[in-house]
Amino acid sequence: QSVLTQPPSVSAAPGQKVTISCSGSSSNIGNNYVSWYQQLPGTAPKLLIYDNNKRPSGIPDRFSGSKSGSSATLGITGLQTGDEADYYCGTWDSSLSAHFVFGTGTKVAVL
Amino acid sequence: QVPLQESGPGLVKASETLSLTCTVSGGSISTFYWSWIRQPPGKGLEWIGYIYYSGSTKYNPSLKSRATISIDTSKNQFSLKLSSVTAADTAVYYCARGIGSYYVLYYFDSWGQGTPVTVSS
Numbered sequence: 001q002s003v004l005t006q007p008p009s010v011s012a013a014p015g016q017k018v019t020i021s022c023s024g025s026s027s028n029i030g031n032n033y034v035s036w037y038q039q040l041p042g043t044a045p046k047l048l049i050y051d052n053n054k055r056p057s058g059i060p061d062r063f064s065g066s067k068s069g070s071s072a073t074l075g076i077t078g079l080q081t082g083d084e085a086d087y088y089c090g091t092w093d094s095s096l097s098a099h100f101v102f103g104t105g106t107k108v109a110v111l
Numbered sequence: 112q113v114p115l116q117e118s119g120p121g122l123v124k125a126s127e128t129l130s131l132t133c134t135v136s137g138g139s140i141s142t143f144y145w146s147w148i149r150q151p152p153g154k155g156l157e158w159i160g161y162i163y164y165s166g167s168t169k170y171n172p173s174l175k176s177r178a179t180i181s182i183d184t185s186k187n188q189f190s191l192k193l194s195s196v197t198a199a200d201t202a203v204y205y206c207a208r209g210i211g212s213y214y215v216l217y218y219f220d221s222w223g224q225g226t227p228v229t230v231s232s
Binding site: 002032033035037043044045046047050051056088090092094097098099100101102103104105 | 158223
């Protein structure tokens with residue numbers, strides 16, 4: 001069971017905006033960088049956001065990331081049908097048994 | 112980003128050892144944190160562990176010391192062995208390149224396509 005909690009699903013019409021929350025604690029999100037991954041059906045995850053709010057080359061600025069305290073948020077504006085996918089947050093957990101953790105995952109549906 | 116490719120048996124018998132290899136193409140295996148990540152059918156992602164190019168390793172405590180990751184820099188490959196497998200280890204296994212500092216992982220910027228592994232009884 002993941003220590004990072006995400007809503008199971010979010011949805012919106014094409015062109016609209018969605019936000020996905022990722023809730024953790026001081027041992028993970030609160031003191032480490034957050035990254036976000038997009039997993040299209042049947043494919044490997046792809047890096048969307050790193051270091052809380054940076055986009056890799058080739059990722060459109062419709063995708064944005066932010067962090068506040070022990071929570072992080074992924075925003076997607078101008079929603080497109082091609083954005084239908086599962087999205088995961090991830091970060092390092094600095095507890096006694098330090099390890100990388102992923103969020104529970106959120107399915108984005110374009111209505 | 113660099114291309115990564117997983118290889119290994121797609122079927123493993125329960126109680127035996129799962130063995131996978133990841134080949135890194137088009138770039139050096141040095142300086143990064145080479146990781147294994149898995150995804151059970153219909154479920155989320157689980158980080159298994161990493162090996163730094165120097166040979167230092169870190170594992171997910173949930174695997175209770177069943178995982179071993181090794182590296183062969185001369186072949187640009189790193190490998191995973193998972194012992195005493197059960198049906199719960201059935202998953203798609205991904206290798207990935209991790210970016211980090213001082214043995215703390217920040218993110219994964221390159222992923223293999225994934226290889227499905229089924230544990231049979």
